[in-house]
Amino acid sequence: MEEKRISKAVITRMPRYYRYLGELMDEGVERISSKALSEKMHITASQIRQDFNNFGGFGQQGYGYNVRYLHEEIGKILALDTAHNVVIIGIGNIGHALAAYMQPDMQSFHVSGIFDADPNKVGRQVGALTIRHIDELDAFVKENSVDIAVLTVPRDYAIGVAEKVVSLGIKAIWNFALIDLNLKLPKGVVVENVHLMESLMRLSYNSQNTDGFII
Protein backbone atom coordinates (compact mmCIF):
# COMPACT_ATOMS: atom_id res chain seq x y z
CA MET A 1 0.00 0.00 0.00
CA GLU A 2 1.35 3.38 -0.91
CA GLU A 3 1.54 5.67 2.04
CA LYS A 4 0.99 9.37 1.64
CA ARG A 5 3.41 11.70 3.37
CA ILE A 6 1.59 14.05 5.68
CA SER A 7 3.17 17.36 6.63
CA LYS A 8 4.13 18.15 10.19
CA ALA A 9 1.75 21.13 10.21
CA VAL A 10 -1.22 18.89 9.42
CA ILE A 11 -0.25 16.46 12.18
CA THR A 12 0.06 19.37 14.58
CA ARG A 13 -3.52 20.39 13.80
CA MET A 14 -5.07 16.91 14.07
CA PRO A 15 -5.13 16.72 17.90
CA ARG A 16 -6.68 20.16 17.89
CA TYR A 17 -9.47 19.01 15.57
CA TYR A 18 -9.91 15.99 17.80
CA ARG A 19 -10.28 18.23 20.84
CA TYR A 20 -12.82 20.57 19.23
CA LEU A 21 -14.85 17.65 17.93
CA GLY A 22 -14.85 16.10 21.40
CA GLU A 23 -16.17 19.38 22.78
CA LEU A 24 -18.88 19.52 20.12
CA MET A 25 -19.92 15.97 21.04
CA ASP A 26 -20.12 17.00 24.70
CA GLU A 27 -22.38 19.87 23.62
CA GLY A 28 -24.61 17.44 21.75
CA VAL A 29 -23.75 18.78 18.29
CA GLU A 30 -24.23 16.04 15.69
CA ARG A 31 -22.93 17.67 12.55
CA ILE A 32 -20.97 20.74 11.59
CA SER A 33 -20.01 22.49 8.36
CA SER A 34 -16.39 23.27 7.60
CA LYS A 35 -17.40 26.93 7.76
CA ALA A 36 -18.77 26.65 11.31
CA LEU A 37 -15.77 24.60 12.41
CA SER A 38 -13.55 27.18 10.76
CA GLU A 39 -15.07 30.03 12.77
CA LYS A 40 -14.76 28.08 15.98
CA MET A 41 -11.12 27.17 15.45
CA HIS A 42 -9.88 30.25 13.58
CA ILE A 43 -8.62 28.11 10.70
CA THR A 44 -9.89 28.75 7.16
CA ALA A 45 -12.53 26.35 5.87
CA SER A 46 -10.34 25.53 2.87
CA GLN A 47 -7.48 24.64 5.21
CA ILE A 48 -9.78 22.29 7.09
CA ARG A 49 -10.94 20.61 3.89
CA GLN A 50 -7.34 20.31 2.68
CA ASP A 51 -6.24 18.81 5.99
CA PHE A 52 -8.99 16.21 5.94
CA ASN A 53 -8.37 15.42 2.27
CA ASN A 54 -4.97 14.09 3.33
CA PHE A 55 -6.90 11.26 4.89
CA GLY A 56 -9.52 10.91 2.15
CA GLY A 57 -11.87 13.68 3.36
CA PHE A 58 -14.70 12.90 5.73
CA GLY A 59 -17.50 15.18 4.61
CA GLN A 60 -20.49 14.98 2.39
CA GLN A 61 -21.25 17.90 0.11
CA GLY A 62 -24.01 20.04 1.60
CA TYR A 63 -24.24 17.96 4.75
CA GLY A 64 -21.10 18.94 6.60
CA TYR A 65 -19.21 16.63 8.90
CA ASN A 66 -20.75 14.04 11.16
CA VAL A 67 -19.11 15.06 14.43
CA ARG A 68 -19.01 11.66 16.11
CA TYR A 69 -17.74 9.89 12.97
CA LEU A 70 -15.07 12.53 12.34
CA HIS A 71 -13.95 12.42 15.98
CA GLU A 72 -13.65 8.66 15.78
CA GLU A 73 -11.78 8.70 12.47
CA ILE A 74 -9.29 11.32 13.65
CA GLY A 75 -8.86 9.26 16.81
CA LYS A 76 -7.91 6.30 14.62
CA ILE A 77 -5.50 8.42 12.60
CA LEU A 78 -3.86 9.51 15.86
CA ALA A 79 -3.71 5.85 16.91
CA LEU A 80 -5.86 6.58 19.94
CA ASP A 81 -8.03 3.53 19.27
CA THR A 82 -5.32 1.25 20.65
CA ALA A 83 -3.93 1.45 24.16
CA HIS A 84 -0.29 2.50 24.30
CA ASN A 85 1.76 1.02 27.08
CA VAL A 86 3.80 3.78 28.70
CA VAL A 87 6.72 3.94 31.13
CA ILE A 88 7.83 7.14 32.82
CA ILE A 89 11.51 7.49 33.64
CA GLY A 90 12.63 10.14 36.12
CA ILE A 91 10.18 10.84 38.93
CA GLY A 92 11.18 14.39 39.79
CA ASN A 93 8.66 17.24 39.81
CA ILE A 94 7.50 16.92 36.24
CA GLY A 95 7.74 13.12 36.09
CA HIS A 96 5.72 12.83 39.28
CA ALA A 97 3.08 15.20 37.90
CA LEU A 98 2.82 13.28 34.64
CA ALA A 99 2.65 9.95 36.47
CA ALA A 100 -0.24 11.25 38.54
CA TYR A 101 -1.90 13.06 35.64
CA MET A 102 -1.72 10.17 33.19
CA GLN A 103 -2.90 7.37 35.45
CA PRO A 104 -6.64 7.97 35.61
CA ASP A 105 -9.06 8.36 32.73
CA MET A 106 -6.60 7.87 29.93
CA GLN A 107 -7.94 5.22 27.65
CA SER A 108 -5.25 5.45 25.01
CA PHE A 109 -2.22 5.73 27.24
CA HIS A 110 -1.72 3.19 29.97
CA VAL A 111 1.11 3.96 32.37
CA SER A 112 2.39 0.57 33.47
CA GLY A 113 5.71 1.42 35.11
CA ILE A 114 7.50 4.39 36.66
CA PHE A 115 11.23 4.43 37.25
CA ASP A 116 13.92 6.46 38.93
CA ALA A 117 17.63 6.08 39.64
CA ASP A 118 17.37 7.46 43.17
CA PRO A 119 17.23 4.59 45.73
CA ASN A 120 15.39 6.92 48.12
CA LYS A 121 12.50 7.23 45.70
CA VAL A 122 12.28 3.54 44.83
CA GLY A 123 9.32 1.89 46.55
CA ARG A 124 7.30 5.08 46.93
CA GLN A 125 3.80 5.23 45.51
CA VAL A 126 2.47 7.60 42.88
CA GLY A 127 -1.22 6.86 42.59
CA ALA A 128 -1.54 3.13 42.06
CA LEU A 129 2.05 2.69 40.90
CA THR A 130 5.23 2.02 42.85
CA ILE A 131 8.46 3.67 41.75
CA ARG A 132 10.89 1.00 40.51
CA HIS A 133 14.64 1.28 40.19
CA ILE A 134 15.86 2.09 36.70
CA ASP A 135 17.89 -1.14 36.76
CA GLU A 136 14.60 -3.02 36.58
CA LEU A 137 13.64 -1.34 33.31
CA ASP A 138 15.27 -3.97 31.17
CA ALA A 139 13.35 -6.90 32.66
CA PHE A 140 10.15 -4.84 32.84
CA VAL A 141 10.18 -3.94 29.17
CA LYS A 142 10.88 -7.57 28.24
CA GLU A 143 7.88 -8.73 30.22
CA ASN A 144 5.55 -5.92 29.18
CA SER A 145 5.17 -4.66 25.68
CA VAL A 146 6.04 -0.98 26.12
CA ASP A 147 5.36 1.48 23.27
CA ILE A 148 6.20 4.85 24.72
CA ALA A 149 8.84 6.08 27.16
CA VAL A 150 8.33 9.41 28.88
CA LEU A 151 11.71 10.89 29.72
CA THR A 152 11.70 13.33 32.61
CA VAL A 153 15.31 12.88 33.62
CA PRO A 154 17.90 15.63 34.07
CA ARG A 155 19.41 16.85 30.84
CA ASP A 156 22.79 15.20 31.34
CA TYR A 157 21.23 11.75 31.65
CA ALA A 158 18.80 12.09 28.78
CA ILE A 159 20.92 10.65 25.96
CA GLY A 160 22.07 7.68 28.02
CA VAL A 161 18.55 6.82 29.13
CA ALA A 162 17.17 7.36 25.63
CA GLU A 163 19.75 5.03 24.12
CA LYS A 164 18.91 2.42 26.74
CA VAL A 165 15.20 2.77 25.99
CA VAL A 166 15.81 2.45 22.25
CA SER A 167 18.02 -0.61 22.77
CA LEU A 168 15.06 -2.24 24.52
CA GLY A 169 12.95 -1.75 21.41
CA ILE A 170 10.89 1.28 22.45
CA LYS A 171 10.47 3.50 19.42
CA ALA A 172 8.59 6.50 20.77
CA ILE A 173 9.93 8.98 23.32
CA TRP A 174 8.07 11.85 24.94
CA ASN A 175 11.04 13.95 25.99
CA PHE A 176 10.92 16.66 28.64
CA ALA A 177 14.70 17.02 29.06
CA LEU A 178 16.05 20.24 27.61
CA ILE A 179 17.91 18.59 24.76
CA ASP A 180 17.01 17.87 21.13
CA LEU A 181 16.90 14.11 21.51
CA ASN A 182 15.51 13.69 18.00
CA LEU A 183 18.91 14.74 16.63
CA LYS A 184 20.73 12.15 18.73
CA LEU A 185 18.84 8.94 18.09
CA PRO A 186 18.68 6.49 15.19
CA LYS A 187 16.13 6.95 12.42
CA GLY A 188 12.87 5.18 13.04
CA VAL A 189 12.73 6.40 16.63
CA VAL A 190 10.20 9.19 17.03
CA VAL A 191 10.66 11.89 19.62
CA GLU A 192 8.26 14.56 20.72
CA ASN A 193 10.15 17.21 22.66
CA VAL A 194 8.35 19.28 25.29
CA HIS A 195 10.76 22.07 26.14
CA LEU A 196 8.88 23.95 28.82
CA MET A 197 11.63 26.47 29.41
CA GLU A 198 11.63 27.48 25.75
CA SER A 199 7.89 27.92 25.78
CA LEU A 200 8.26 30.23 28.77
CA MET A 201 10.98 32.20 26.96
CA ARG A 202 8.69 32.70 23.95
CA LEU A 203 6.06 34.04 26.33
CA SER A 204 8.67 36.35 27.81
CA TYR A 205 9.57 37.64 24.34
CA ASN A 206 5.97 38.07 23.26
CA SER A 207 5.05 39.86 26.46
CA GLN A 208 7.55 42.58 25.49
CA ASN A 209 6.71 42.64 21.81
CA THR A 210 2.97 42.38 21.40
CA ASP A 211 3.09 44.58 18.31
CA GLY A 212 6.00 42.85 16.70
CA PHE A 213 4.32 39.49 16.60
CA ILE A 214 2.85 37.93 13.51
CA ILE A 215 1.48 34.45 12.87
Place this chain on the structure above:
Amino acid sequence: MEEKRISKAVITRMPRYYRYLGELMDEGVERISSKALSEKMHITASQIRQDFNNFGGFGQQGYGYNVRYLHEEIGKILALDTAHNVVIIGIGNIGHALAAYMQPDMQSFHVSGIFDADPNKVGRQVGALTIRHIDELDAFVKENSVDIAVLTVPRDYAIGVAEKVVSLGIKAIWNFALIDLNLKLPKGVVVENVHLMESLMRLSYNSQNTDGFII
Protein backbone atom coordinates in the same frame (compact mmCIF):
# COMPACT_ATOMS: atom_id res chain seq x y z
CA MET B 1 11.19 53.94 16.77
CA GLU B 2 9.95 51.72 14.01
CA GLU B 3 9.56 48.20 15.16
CA LYS B 4 10.19 45.31 12.83
CA ARG B 5 7.72 42.47 12.80
CA ILE B 6 9.39 39.19 13.56
CA SER B 7 7.82 35.94 12.41
CA LYS B 8 6.62 33.35 14.86
CA ALA B 9 9.05 30.79 13.40
CA VAL B 10 12.02 33.03 14.23
CA ILE B 11 10.78 33.54 17.77
CA THR B 12 10.36 29.80 18.15
CA ARG B 13 14.00 29.30 17.23
CA MET B 14 15.44 32.01 19.48
CA PRO B 15 15.20 30.08 22.77
CA ARG B 16 16.82 27.16 21.00
CA TYR B 17 19.76 29.33 19.93
CA TYR B 18 19.95 30.61 23.48
CA ARG B 19 20.14 27.06 24.81
CA TYR B 20 22.85 25.93 22.38
CA LEU B 21 24.92 29.05 23.06
CA GLY B 22 24.60 28.41 26.80
CA GLU B 23 25.89 24.89 26.25
CA LEU B 24 28.79 26.19 24.17
CA MET B 25 29.68 28.60 26.97
CA ASP B 26 29.61 25.72 29.45
CA GLU B 27 32.01 23.88 27.16
CA GLY B 28 34.32 26.89 27.13
CA VAL B 29 33.77 27.68 23.44
CA GLU B 30 34.39 31.40 22.81
CA ARG B 31 33.38 31.79 19.21
CA ILE B 32 31.57 29.81 16.57
CA SER B 33 30.91 30.15 12.85
CA SER B 34 27.38 30.01 11.51
CA LYS B 35 28.47 26.83 9.70
CA ALA B 36 29.54 25.08 12.90
CA LEU B 37 26.42 26.25 14.72
CA SER B 38 24.39 25.06 11.74
CA GLU B 39 25.82 21.55 11.97
CA LYS B 40 25.21 21.40 15.69
CA MET B 41 21.61 22.54 15.47
CA HIS B 42 20.59 21.03 12.12
CA ILE B 43 19.51 24.42 10.79
CA THR B 44 21.07 25.82 7.62
CA ALA B 45 23.75 28.47 8.07
CA SER B 46 21.79 30.85 5.86
CA GLN B 47 18.72 30.37 8.06
CA ILE B 48 20.82 31.25 11.11
CA ARG B 49 22.18 34.39 9.46
CA GLN B 50 18.69 35.38 8.33
CA ASP B 51 17.28 34.85 11.83
CA PHE B 52 19.98 37.00 13.41
CA ASN B 53 19.62 39.69 10.75
CA ASN B 54 16.13 40.30 12.09
CA PHE B 55 17.88 41.76 15.10
CA GLY B 56 20.67 43.47 13.24
CA GLY B 57 23.00 40.46 12.92
CA PHE B 58 25.63 39.72 15.52
CA GLY B 59 28.55 38.37 13.54
CA GLN B 60 31.72 39.70 12.03
CA GLN B 61 32.72 38.48 8.61
CA GLY B 62 35.41 35.82 8.89
CA TYR B 63 35.31 35.80 12.67
CA GLY B 64 32.06 34.06 13.43
CA TYR B 65 29.95 34.78 16.46
CA ASN B 66 31.24 35.64 19.89
CA VAL B 67 29.38 33.02 21.92
CA ARG B 68 29.05 34.95 25.18
CA TYR B 69 28.00 38.17 23.44
CA LEU B 70 25.45 36.38 21.26
CA HIS B 71 24.03 34.50 24.25
CA GLU B 72 23.66 37.75 26.12
CA GLU B 73 22.06 39.58 23.20
CA ILE B 74 19.56 36.81 22.56
CA GLY B 75 18.83 36.79 26.28
CA LYS B 76 17.99 40.49 26.01
CA ILE B 77 15.79 39.89 22.96
CA LEU B 78 13.93 37.23 24.94
CA ALA B 79 13.60 39.72 27.81
CA LEU B 80 15.53 37.39 30.11
CA ASP B 81 17.68 40.25 31.41
CA THR B 82 14.79 41.45 33.57
CA ALA B 83 13.13 39.38 36.28
CA HIS B 84 9.51 38.52 35.54
CA ASN B 85 7.22 38.28 38.50
CA VAL B 86 5.12 35.13 38.18
CA VAL B 87 2.03 33.72 39.87
CA ILE B 88 0.87 30.15 39.43
CA ILE B 89 -2.87 29.50 39.63
CA GLY B 90 -4.11 25.95 40.12
CA ILE B 91 -1.88 23.76 42.28
CA GLY B 92 -2.86 20.34 40.97
CA ASN B 93 -0.29 17.89 39.63
CA ILE B 94 1.14 20.10 36.91
CA GLY B 95 0.82 23.35 38.87
CA HIS B 96 2.58 21.79 41.83
CA ALA B 97 5.38 20.51 39.60
CA LEU B 98 5.84 23.90 37.97
CA ALA B 99 5.80 25.68 41.33
CA ALA B 100 8.55 23.37 42.58
CA TYR B 101 10.48 23.42 39.30
CA MET B 102 10.42 27.18 38.84
CA GLN B 103 11.36 28.23 42.35
CA PRO B 104 15.08 27.59 42.45
CA ASP B 105 17.72 28.81 40.03
CA MET B 106 15.48 30.81 37.77
CA GLN B 107 16.94 34.25 37.45
CA SER B 108 14.49 35.57 34.90
CA PHE B 109 11.28 34.16 36.37
CA HIS B 110 10.51 34.79 39.99
CA VAL B 111 7.52 32.88 41.34
CA SER B 112 6.07 35.14 44.01
CA GLY B 113 2.66 33.62 44.64
CA ILE B 114 0.83 30.33 44.17
CA PHE B 115 -2.96 30.06 44.32
CA ASP B 116 -5.70 27.49 44.40
CA ALA B 117 -9.47 27.51 44.89
CA ASP B 118 -9.46 24.41 47.09
CA PRO B 119 -9.58 25.40 50.80
CA ASN B 120 -7.90 22.09 51.65
CA LYS B 121 -4.82 23.09 49.71
CA VAL B 122 -4.62 26.64 51.03
CA GLY B 123 -1.85 27.00 53.60
CA ARG B 124 0.21 24.08 52.32
CA GLN B 125 3.81 24.65 51.35
CA VAL B 126 5.41 24.09 47.96
CA GLY B 127 9.08 24.78 48.43
CA ALA B 128 9.38 28.18 50.07
CA LEU B 129 5.86 29.28 49.06
CA THR B 130 2.52 28.83 50.78
CA ILE B 131 -0.56 28.15 48.70
CA ARG B 132 -2.95 31.11 48.95
CA HIS B 133 -6.65 31.15 48.23
CA ILE B 134 -7.59 32.42 44.78
CA ASP B 135 -9.67 35.13 46.44
CA GLU B 136 -6.42 36.70 47.61
CA LEU B 137 -5.16 37.08 44.04
CA ASP B 138 -6.68 40.51 43.58
CA ALA B 139 -4.97 42.09 46.57
CA PHE B 140 -1.75 40.19 45.86
CA VAL B 141 -1.45 41.46 42.30
CA LYS B 142 -2.17 45.00 43.45
CA GLU B 143 0.65 44.82 45.98
CA ASN B 144 3.11 43.01 43.76
CA SER B 145 3.79 43.87 40.18
CA VAL B 146 2.99 40.59 38.46
CA ASP B 147 3.95 40.08 34.80
CA ILE B 148 3.07 36.49 34.08
CA ALA B 149 0.28 34.18 35.23
CA VAL B 150 0.74 30.44 34.86
CA LEU B 151 -2.68 28.81 34.47
CA THR B 152 -2.83 25.20 35.54
CA VAL B 153 -6.51 25.11 36.35
CA PRO B 154 -9.06 22.62 35.01
CA ARG B 155 -10.29 23.40 31.52
CA ASP B 156 -13.73 24.58 32.58
CA TYR B 157 -12.29 27.25 34.87
CA ALA B 158 -9.63 28.50 32.48
CA ILE B 159 -11.55 31.30 30.76
CA GLY B 160 -12.94 32.69 34.01
CA VAL B 161 -9.54 32.70 35.69
CA ALA B 162 -7.87 34.14 32.59
CA GLU B 163 -10.37 37.00 32.42
CA LYS B 164 -9.80 37.70 36.10
CA VAL B 165 -6.06 37.75 35.58
CA VAL B 166 -6.36 40.07 32.59
CA SER B 167 -8.68 42.40 34.53
CA LEU B 168 -5.90 42.72 37.12
CA GLY B 169 -3.54 43.98 34.43
CA ILE B 170 -1.51 40.83 33.79
CA LYS B 171 -0.79 40.64 30.09
CA ALA B 172 1.05 37.33 29.69
CA ILE B 173 -0.43 33.91 30.35
CA TRP B 174 1.36 30.57 30.27
CA ASN B 175 -1.63 28.32 29.76
CA PHE B 176 -1.67 24.57 30.47
CA ALA B 177 -5.45 24.14 30.33
CA LEU B 178 -6.60 22.27 27.23
CA ILE B 179 -8.27 25.26 25.62
CA ASP B 180 -7.10 27.84 23.08
CA LEU B 181 -7.11 30.78 25.47
CA ASN B 182 -5.46 33.03 22.89
CA LEU B 183 -8.73 32.98 20.90
CA LYS B 184 -10.77 34.04 23.93
CA LEU B 185 -8.90 37.03 25.32
CA PRO B 186 -8.56 40.66 24.26
CA LYS B 187 -5.78 41.75 21.93
CA GLY B 188 -2.63 42.80 23.68
CA VAL B 189 -2.76 39.79 25.99
CA VAL B 190 -0.20 37.19 24.99
CA VAL B 191 -0.81 33.52 25.61
CA GLU B 192 1.56 30.63 25.26
CA ASN B 193 -0.41 27.39 25.27
CA VAL B 194 1.23 24.18 26.44
CA HIS B 195 -1.17 21.44 25.43
CA LEU B 196 0.54 18.35 26.79
CA MET B 197 -2.20 15.99 25.67
CA GLU B 198 -1.88 17.16 22.08
CA SER B 199 1.86 16.68 22.16
CA LEU B 200 1.30 13.12 23.34
CA MET B 201 -1.22 12.54 20.53
CA ARG B 202 1.31 13.72 17.94
CA LEU B 203 3.78 11.24 19.39
CA SER B 204 1.12 8.56 19.14
CA TYR B 205 0.54 9.41 15.47
CA ASN B 206 4.22 9.57 14.63
CA SER B 207 4.93 6.27 16.38
CA GLN B 208 2.57 4.61 13.88
CA ASN B 209 3.70 6.58 10.85
CA THR B 210 7.46 6.91 10.97
CA ASP B 211 7.62 6.74 7.16
CA GLY B 212 4.82 9.17 6.53
CA PHE B 213 6.43 11.99 8.42
CA ILE B 214 8.12 14.95 6.83
CA ILE B 215 9.50 18.14 8.30
